[in-house]
Amino acid sequence: MAQQGWAELYGWQLDRRSRTPLSRQLYMQVRAGVLAGALAPGTKLPSSRAMAMRLKLARASVVAAYEQLLAEGYIEGRAGSGTYVSNDLAGRIARPSRLRIVRKARPLPGAAQAFAEFAQSTAQADVRPFNTGRTLVDARTVDVWRKLTHRAARSLGPDDLGYTDPCGLIALRRSICDYLRTARAVRCEPEQIVVTGGTQHAIDIAIRVLLAPGDEVWVEDPGYFMTHRQLLLANMRLRPVAVDAQGIRIEAGLRAAPKARAAFVTPSHQFPTGVQLSMARRLELLAWARESGAYVVEDDYVSEFRYSGPPLASLQGLDEDERVIYVGTLNKALFPGLRLGYAVVPHALLPAFVSARYLLDRQPPSLYQAVAAEFLAEGHFAAHIRRMRALYREQRDALTQTLIRRAGGHLQVDVPDQGMHLIAYLKNGASDMQIEEEAKRAGIVLRAMSRFYRRAEPRPALMLGFSGFPRTLIVPAAAKLAAIVAAAVPRKRVSRPAARNR
Numbered sequence: 058m059a060q061q062g063w064a065e066l067y068g069w070q071l072d073r074r075s076r077t078p079l080s081r082q083l084y085m086q087v088r089a090g091v092l093a094g095a096l097a098p099g100t101k102l103p104s105s106r107a108m109a110m111r112l113k114l115a116r117a118s119v120v121a122a123y124e125q126l127l128a129e130g131y132i133e134g135r136a137g138s139g140t141y142v143s144n145d146l147a148g149r150i151a152r153p154s155r156l157r158i159v160r161k162a163r164p165l166p167g168a169a170q171a172f173a174e175f176a177q178s179t180a181q182a183d184v185r186p187f188n189t190g191r192t193l194v195d196a197r198t199v200d201v202w203r204k205l206t207h208r209a210a211r212s213l214g215p216d217d218l219g220y221t222d223p224c225g226l227i228a229l230r231r232s233i234c235d236y237l238r239t240a241r242a243v244r245c246e247p248e249q250i251v252v253t254g255g256t257q258h259a260i261d262i263a264i265r266v267l268l269a270p271g272d273e274v275w276v277e278d279p280g281y282f283m284t285h286r287q288l289l290l291a292n293m294r295l296r297p298v299a300v301d302a303q304g305i306r307i308e309a310g311l312r313a314a315p316k317a318r319a320a321f322v323t324p325s326h327q328f329p330t331g332v333q334l335s336m337a338r339r340l341e342l343l344a345w346a347r348e349s350g351a352y353v354v355e356d357d358y359v360s361e362f363r364y365s366g367p368p369l370a371s372l373q374g375l376d377e378d379e380r381v382i383y384v385g386t387l388n389k390a391l392f393p394g395l396r397l398g399y400a401v402v403p404h405a406l407l408p409a410f411v412s413a414r415y416l417l418d419r420q421p422p423s424l425y426q427a428v429a430a431e432f433l434a435e436g437h438f439a440a441h442i443r444r445m446r447a448l449y450r451e452q453r454d455a456l457t458q459t460l461i462r463r464a465g466g467h468l469q470v471d472v473p474d475q476g477m478h479l480i481a482y483l484k485n486g487a488s489d490m491q492i493e494e495e496a497k498r499a500g501i502v503l504r505a506m507s508r509f510y511r512r513a514e515p516r517p518a519l520m521l522g523f524s525g526f527p528r529t530l531i532v533p534a535a536a537k538l539a540a541i542v543a544a545a546v547p548r549k550r551v552s553r554p555a556a557r558n559r
């Protein structure tokens with residue numbers, strides 16, 4: 058594709074003290090730029106008139122240089138369009154090798170190595186069932202979103218195009234505040250809402266303002282690997298606290314690390330098990346935070362999608378002492394590419410939180426904030442959640458039913474009443490890691506639960522995302538997975554008559 062315009066920005070220079078004729082200098086400069094890859098094939102060169110004016114050179118000298126380059130095949134003329142770096146050279150110019158040499162010669166800094174090791178885990182772009190964290194967006198939402206985007210783009214004023222409030226657009230913060238008060242029983246004022254790029258971003262800021270390197274921190278075990286990683290990369294000391302059917306075991310945390318400075322928890326839908334933190338444990342957690350001066354970071358990532366029973370109130374709503382930073386996201390309720398989320402920040406922490414945000418990336422992007430603000434204020438968000446809830450419930454049921462019908466003897470499927478994934482526990486001693494590998498070979502993406510444990514004894518299970526895939530994809534993929542699970546059961550445990558009955 059023609060790369061218009063870039064050559065206008067090239068640092069053309071002539072050395073008038075040199076004995077090399079100016080026309081020759083220009084020729085050599087274009088040639089060197091082409092051979093070094095700085096002037097890529099297809100790049101449009103300035104016209105001879107523009108080049109002559111820019112370099113204060115006789116036009117005939119430019120024409121002479123261009124003719125020489127033309128004769129040697131470096132550039133080509135296109136009738137009525139101009140002069141371009143020759144497209145015939147595409148793919149033939151060797152890439153400069155300097156970068157490779159530098160990379161080999163010097164070891165990476167320790168921090169760069171630690172981040173790079175995590176790179177292979179950044180796989181959420183995989184579109185195959187049953188990858189987690191994926192969402193569907195129906196035609197209605199696409200249509201409304203498109204219209205609101207056009208409208209917002211048309212009405213962006215000079216204020217929106219400059220530096221804006223690092224906390225986010227006030228209209229959006231008001232809507233988020235109303236939503237959180239009503240749907241999640243969060244105690245908040247619009248001033249406490251800081252619009253972020255999502256959960257990751259909010260947790261990063263929380264780590265910066267709450268903790269110093271070396272601080273002890275409670276994390277759930279099993280728990281959310283992204284948060285664990287963020288904490289480890291910030292040099293915190295992780296204190297994994299076991300999770301049971303009532304959520305994180307506060308008494309175990311108190312025994313292991315009573316002086317921890319913070320706890321990072323998912324009380325409404327524990328990641329990955331899906332259990333809810335019981336009321337007794339909620340109160341114990343808040344009492345510990347109050348008495349020890351610690352903070353709790355509540356990641357409420359998926360409460361929008363609740364399939365039965367009344368919506369659960371947030372932990373933050375029970376907090377009388379402002380010890381909880383509540384973190385939510387629109388990236389799951391709408392779509393991950395949106396990159397908008399929010400934190401509800403205790404008043405005392407607000408100045409630090411906002412400053413940290415400002416230092417990291419200044420502010421959220423104006424356009425998508427404006428679109429999201431309208432989307433919420435006009436009631437489209439509530440309607441979208443209602444439609445998606447029904448859709449995701451159907452997808453959950455399709456996955457559950459297929460797994461139970463085809464591999465019920467080998468799996469105990471936990472049917473979640475909330476969220477975007479389910480957990481199927483392996484009953485017959487099969488290895489979840491082995492099934493993960495085999496499923497991958499068959500084109501199915503799943504996560505072995507063993508991966509999420511740090512110290513607690515892993516309970517082998519499969520984590521399967523159902524939100525991102527239509528029923529028509531889920532049913533055959535689940536049938537294929539059921540066959541893989543059945544085949545993975547260790548032989549000695551399968552009795553002959555049972556095998557024959559199948």
Ligand SMILES: Cc1ncc(COP(=O)(O)O)c(C=O)c1O
Nearest residue numbers: 190255256257281328358386388
């Ligand atoms: C536990 C948990 N929290 C939060 C998120 C959402 O993160 P973000 O808002 O950065 O996209 C996810 C997504 O997978 C998650 O699993």
